[in-house]
Amino acid sequence: MSFTSLTGRTAVVTGAASGMGAATARLLAAHGVRVALLARREDRLKDLVAAIEADGGRAIAVAVDVTDAASVEAGAARVHTELGRVDLVVNAAGVMLPNPVDDGRMDEWTRMIDTNVTGALRIIRAFTADLVESAAGGATADLVNISSIGAHVPFPGYAVYGATKAALTHLSATLRTEFGPRDVRVTNIEPGLTDTELADHIDNPELGTDGQLGAMFDTIGSLSADEIADLIGYVASRPRHVNLRQIIVMPTRQA
Ligand code: NDP
Numbered sequence: 644m645s646f647t648s649l650t651g652r653t654a655v656v657t658g659a660a661s662g663m664g665a666a667t668a669r670l671l672a673a674h675g676v677r678v679a680l681l682a683r684r685e686d687r688l689k690d691l692v693a694a695i696e697a698d699g700g701r702a703i704a705v706a707v708d709v710t711d712a713a714s715v716e717a718g719a720a721r722v723h724t725e726l727g728r729v730d731l732v733v734n735a736a737g738v739m740l741p742n743p744v745d746d747g748r749m750d751e752w753t754r755m756i757d758t759n760v761t762g763a764l765r766i767i768r769a770f771t772a773d774l775v776e777s778a779a780g781g782a783t784a785d786l787v788n789i790s791s792i793g794a795h796v797p798f799p800g801y802a803v804y805g806a807t808k809a810a811l812t813h814l815s816a817t818l819r820t821e822f823g824p825r826d827v828r829v830t831n832i833e834p835g836l837t838d839t840e841l842a843d844h845i846d847n848p849e850l851g852t853d854g855q856l857g858a859m860f861d862t863i864g865s866l867s868a869d870e871i872a873d874l875i876g877y878v879a880s881r882p883r884h885v886n887l888r889q890i891i892v893m894p895t896r897q898a
Pocket of ligand 1: 659660662663664682683685710735736737738792836838840841
């Protein structure tokens with residue numbers, strides 16, 4: 644099997660306080676990648692940095708709210724000062740707040756759109772020059788966006804979440820037309836049910852882990868965050884000219 648070493652690369656991982664982002668940061672650091680961990684809960688990020696450093700890795704904790712442009716800019720400045728140019732960006736930060744559209748939850752809609760779509764765009768804006776310059780210098784450069792099967796599979800209550808993920812999936816596909824010619828790879832990953840903290844913010848008991856979602860976990864089972872991280876490691880370690888552009892990964896029992 645062909646494998647391009649990840650050692651010496653520099654990554655930014657958003658959503659690194661938990662779930663897929665944290666697992667990805669751990670895996671990349673274990674393979675010699677210097678990793679900037681971005682999320683809002685700085686205590687979580689610092690704990691993960693300590694764990695990575697105890698294993699001989701290199702990581703920094705950068706408290707960033709992706710819904711806040713100034714916070715992203717300040718975070719990017721810190722990343723550049725402490726780690727230099729970035730050649731791998733993983734957009735894993737996201738929120739999933741399902742409710743019937745009839746409820747008119749503008750607060751949730753705004754938060755999901757601003758985190759899952761505009762937040763990813765703020766990160767892309769902050770690090771595009773790094774990716775393009777890295778690729779121009781002959782390095783491998785990757786943008787990995789974590790979308791969802793919700794981008795194309797309808798679930799009741801998930802209209803707005805699904806719309807944000809459909810937007811991210813389309814953004815990824817379209818960005819390849821701008822980045823690909825400059826040798827920057829773009830990968831869009833659409834996971835199915837994965838066991839993380841994502842469901843913890845659902846405030847509708849019928850839709851949360853005591854309701855619809857819990858029933859899905861019971862019947863389908865789930866992927867682990869480490870399994871998604873493993874996939875991201877695979878994507879990033881392909882030869883430079885090989886771009887896995889779209890990956891749908893689900894528990895075997897999920898249709
Ligand atoms: P988690 O809730 O464990 O992780 C989400 C992360 O996003 C947290 O670390 C959180 O940290 C961070 N985050 C949320 N809001 C912001 C913000 N405003 N600024 C910065 N960081 C933020 O869930 P997952 O690991 O499952 O989620 C990762 C991605 O995977 C998400 O985009 C999700 O939509 C997607 N996904 C998840 C699936 C699943 O079944 N779990 C299935 C398909 C896709 P903090 O709160 O500290 O900011």
